[in-house]
Amino acid sequence: MKKYITLNMHSYTLVILLTLLPVVSCYSQKHEIKVLYSPVSLLRMDSWKNDSDGANGSAYKEDPAFYGALMMEYNRYIEPWVKLGINVGVDYRTVKLRGSINHFSGYPDFTGWTTFYTQTTKDLYLMVAPQLLFEYYNSNGYTLGSGIAFAMIQHIENIDNDMFKSRKSDLKPFFHIELLNFKIGEKNGLTGQLGFGHKGLFNIGYFWRW
Numbered sequence: 001m002k003k004y005i006t007l008n009m010h011s012y013t014l015v016i017l018l019t020l021l022p023v024v025s026c027y028s029q030k031h032e033i034k035v036l037y038s039p040v041s042l043l044r045m046d047s048w049k050n051d052s053d054g055a056n057g058s059a060y061k062e063d064p065a066f067y068g069a070l071m072m073e074y075n076r077y078i079e080p081w082v083k084l085g086i087n088v089g090v091d092y093r094t095v096k097l098r099g100s101i102n103h104f105s106g107y108p109d110f111t112g113w114t115t116f117y118t119q120t121t122k123d124l125y126l127m128v129a130p131q132l133l134f135e136y137y138n139s140n141g142y143t144l145g146s147g148i149a150f151a152m153i154q155h156i157e158n159i160d161n162d163m164f165k166s167r168k169s170d171l172k173p174f175f176h177i178e179l180l181n182f183k184i185g186e187k188n189g190l191t192g193q194l195g196f197g198h199k200g201l202f203n204i205g206y207f208w209r210w
Contacts, residue, residue: 032075032083034191034207038200041069042153042174043093043123045201064095069125069200075133083133087149087176087199091125117162126154127198129176143183149176151198174198183207 044066068091075085097119104112133147151174159166176197184190185207192204 029187029209030077032077032085032207032209034073034075034205036071036073036191036199036203036205038069038071038203040201041066041091042198042200043069043091043125047093062096062098064093067092069203071127071199071203073131075131081135081138083135085131085133087127087129087131087151089127089198091127093123095121095123097121119159119161122158124156125198126156128152129198131176133178133181141184141186141189145181147178147181149178149197149199151175153198
């Protein structure tokens with residue numbers, strides 16, 4: 001009888017250990033890397049409120065070329081449901097303009113002429129952002145969370161006009177509010193987020209955790 005009880009206890013212990021092993025393994029994975037792409041990036045959202053892009057006279061804007069934002073981030077779990085990390089990324093677009101400037105001579109000729117020109121503007125965002133992320137649902141390989149990030153963005157603008165060329169650069173603070181992020185998989189799999197800020201309106205990518 002004593003031997004039977006001992007065997008039963010060993011069996012129960014083995015079952016408990018086998019049940020807890022995936023949980024322990026999951027929580028022992030403290031490191032995470034994500035590669036993300038946002039087609040609706042910050043530069044694209046900026047264009048929704050900017051109409052001129054630095055053009056003069058009667059210039060009009062052609063369809064701009066948006067390349068989206070490519071990002072990589074590293075996160076470390078400081079608690080099973082809290083992560084500290086850093087996000088780095090690049091965002092790029094080009095805008096081509098065609099325009100005209102009207103000129104008028106004074107007295108006594110009062111003649112006029114028009115100068116036509118083209119202009120190409122190239123914008124580049126270089127982004128670095130520490131971030132704090134939370135996971136409020138984690139079960140069977142499905143994870144949901146949210147977070148916030150504080151970014152520094154280096155904006156480099158190159159203008160190539162028929163009449164002049166210019167280059168300027170400035171550094172500005174920004175942010176990102178991650179309303180919802182998700183992961184499908186335990187050690188690796190699909191990931192994405194929906195929010196507003198330097199990561200874009202939404203992005204999609206892949207993650208690895210170890």
